[in-house]
Amino acid sequence: AQSREQELQDVPIALQVVNAQMLDDVVARDLSGIDMFVPGLVVNAQHPTQPSFQLRGISTDDFGIGTDPAVGVYVDGVYAGRGGGVLLPFTDLERVEVLKGAPGALFGRNTAAGAISIITHRPGSEAEGRARVRLAEYGKQYVDAMANIPVSEDSAFRLNGVFNQADGWIQDANTG
Numbered sequence: 012a013q014s015r016e017q018e019l020q021d022v023p024i025a026l027q028v029v030n031a032q033m034l035d036d037v038v039a040r041d042l043s044g045i046d047m048f049v050p051g052l053v054v055n056a057q058h059p060t061q062p063s064f065q066l067r068g069i070s071t072d073d074f075g076i077g078t079d080p081a082v083g084v085y086v087d088g089v090y091a092g093r094g095g096g097v098l099l100p101f102t103d104l105e106r107v108e109v110l111k112g113a114p115g116a117l118f119g120r121n122t123a124a125g126a127i128s129i130i131t132h133r134p135g136s137e138a139e140g141r142a143r144v145r146l147a148e149y150g151k152q153y154v155d156a157m158a159n160i161p162v163s164e165d166s167a168f169r170l171n172g173v174f175n176q177a178d179g180w181i182q183d184a185n186t187g
Contacts, residue, residue: 025111034101038145040153040175041098042084042107042127049109052127062098066111069124083121086129090121102155102171105130134167135159150178 027049029039039045042064043056053065063070064082071081083090084097091097108128110118118126138161145153154174161167 027109027111029107029109031104031106034104034107039101041100042129043098044101045107051111052109056098064124064127066109066125079121081121081124083118083126084129085118085126087131088128090119091129099129100155100173100175102173103132103157103169105132132157132169134161134169136161136164136167147177149180150176152176 029045029048033048034045037044037048041056043054043062046052046054051067053070055063055065064080064084066082069081071079085091086099108130109125110122110128111125113123113125118128137159139159140157142156143154145151147153152174153176156172158170159167160170
C-alpha cells in the first residue's frame, strides 16, 4: 500500500490482502471470483472484454475515449487499463491487494475509489514446477501449470500456462 514491505496492521489505509492460499480455497479464477470475499468491492464481469470495478460504491461506467475508471488495476506495479486483460487468470499469484480510498499519491491517476494491485510470484533461484487440474460438470476442464527454471545466479525464467474450457449448459428444447 505504501510501495514498501511492512506489516499490514501498520499501513494507514483501508486495504485487504487476499493471498494465494485463499485464492485456491475459494477457487477464484480471476478478479470476478474475489469480490464476495472483499467487503466494498464489486466486479462486474458480464462483459469480459470491458469489466467494471466498484469500490465503496464509487465506479465509472462510461467507457468513452478519455474517461478513466475510478478503480485502477495494476499488475506488478504496471497499470493494466480498461481492457479484458485485467481479468487475467490467477495462475501464479503471490497476492491481490485491494486498497480502498484514494491512494493516488502512490499509484497515480485512475484511483479515485481505490486500486487493485495484483502481485505475481517472482522467478526464483531454485528449479520448481507445479500443475493443477480441475474437472467439473458440463465438461469443465481447467489445467494450469508453472515452471521456474534458473538460468544463472541472477536470472531465471518463470513460465505459466492455462487451459480452460467448458461445454454449453443450456439445453435446446427442440433437439434436446
